[in-house]
Amino acid sequence: MLEVRELSMRFGGLLAVDQVSLDVQEHEIVSIIGPNGAGKTTVFNCMSGFYKPTGGKILFGDKEIQGTPDYKISRLGLVRTFQHVRLFNRMTVVENLLVAQHRHLNTNLLAGLFKTPGYRKKEQKSLDRAAYWLKRVGLLDLANRDAGNLAYGQQRRLEIARCMVTEPKLLMLDEPAAGLNPAETRELNQLIISLKEDYNVSVVLIEHDMSLVMEISDRINVINQGRPLAKGTPDEIRHNDDVIKAYLGEA
Amino acid sequence: MATSNLKHALFCAIITLVVSYPILGFNLVSQGTSVGLEGANPTTVTAVFLAALAVFLFQLFRDQIMSGLGRVPKPALPTTRNMSDATRVRMQNLIILFVVIGAAIWPFLASRGSVDLATLVLIYVMLALGLNVVVGLAGLLDLGYVAFYAVGAYTFALLSQYFGISFWVALPTGALLAALFGLALGFPVLRLRGDYLAIVTLGFGEIIRILLNNWTSLTGGPNGIGGIPDPTLFGMEFGRRVKEEGNISFHDFFGIAYDSTHKIIFLYLIALVLAVMTFFAIRRLMQMPVGRSWEALREDEIAARSLGLSRTGVKLSAFTIGAFFAGFAGTVFASKQGFISPESFVFLESAIILAIVVLGGMGSQFGVILAAIAVTILPELAREFSEYRMLIFGAAMVLMMVWRPQGLLPMRRIHIHLDKPE
Ligand SMILES: Nc1ncnc2c1ncn2[C@@H]1O[C@H](COP(=O)(O)OP(=O)(O)O)[C@@H](O)[C@H]1O
């Protein structure tokens, strides 16, 4: 469903991403791994429209989306999280989820001002969807807390829930386990698998935690210093000499 | 006791002394070789020092006093705490209802001057509620807000002068035109943030004022436009004599004696209705997708965009809707004054409206209303110290920022009830 072809991104003299290709099929979890500064987040930024790549193509379905503005890409069903959590801190947890659903509630101003029955119905639906996902990630009791006051692990989960209420086709997670304790990482593991199994969402995952990556990925792409190093199933990657030398070996 | 507490207490006491100097209108004079304090008799000086001492002691023992207060059982609070959100909102609406009814009856008992002043307060309430959308909710620092106020006022003035258009037609026209100007300003500043945005909006405000000042053939320039008509009530005029053929005057219709306060009260009531409408419209908007998207953009623009919010759309809607309410206020202002000139729309006005929003507590509608009342009425009460008005105002701002940076009544988020999913 998503194909990245020979993507390159240059910042002045620095070639941060050099000819990286990857593809994601429906119902699949694909990981991108590589040492710090390898260019993983930059690939995400290109895919989600925050950067316009300097070379290569990104196809979603059969539509070329490289250079499409970020907000339009997310409307296509390609939604991401950030390496450093980005919540609407001074809004409540449930408001964070309602903001994300603005498109489901896109009635005109007057309908909203006068609370027409049609508007109320849609509003109730988005509230229900928010409640559903809050329960799913275990935050229902904190619905009216300010998002900025949540514990770190809770913020991570809220960010994923906020993506899910937009009903995406493809979810891009940038180091979702960073800063989580082992128990939280295990929970996250279950959640990501369930997103694929129960909600039919494909996932692209950037992650440092190798156990997490090996356990849940269908396929893995390794990049090193902006260049693709290897790709394959977790087993293939585990036994790939280049990878062992460049990445696993040094750890 | 920590030394920081002592330092802080000393600082506060000195501030109290310094601030009381201009407020009480003291004056330093040289008497021979020594310096004396003019305008101060021994009792006031003692009072000032006592006040400073009180501030000092309070700040020094603040922690103890506060925790002491905390230990005192509060009989009233638990009930409000445990109230469900639905009840709290209902209580709030009830209080608003009473306040509005009170405000509607009050002018019939009050003096002409105070009703007139209250109309001005209501105009500032509208302005501040509108600017609150742009600055408090969307987080866009707009220093040229007065331009939209001017557009509303001049729309009415010009339409009435050239086409004899009445207040009731000019009211929506002025607001819509101001909204259009808001949209027009929105486009060039879309990519700007923070300081840059502030400077460009400041420039925009000045452009409008200078345009009004120099386009003499249309606007009369610095001489302004006079003879702006009063609003009519179902075609009834409030003047002593009917100006327009076919109209009847208010006092003739009801067979009462002519009284110039009728007009003042009528204008006040119009301003009241408009201010209440503004309040409820914006309160509603805040709970709608548009309002939430303003706040989302303020909180984190990148996250907002990653969720499909277009920066363009969100910013433009905030500017447009904020300007709309300034247009309302401008039309009422023109009608109240009967005469307007560019002098009413200088940068200082923008600054005052912004100060109201900041003092009240960004985003908080109740806070903004409270601050609008305070900022408009207090200088009137302190007329005798008019030279020190801006000084007092500045000092109040500084003190607020030191002690209560979140504003008088910080915004309180509305709790949303969720049905438990099965
Ligand atoms: N906006 C930018 N401007 C300049 N250099 C950048 C920018 N974004 C990323 N880089 C550089 O690109 C390289 C890859 O960064 P990044 O994609 O964040 O790595 P990773 O996520 O794999 O740790 C780094 O050297 C980084 O400094």
Ligand SMILES: [Mg+2]
């Ligand atoms: Mg990264």
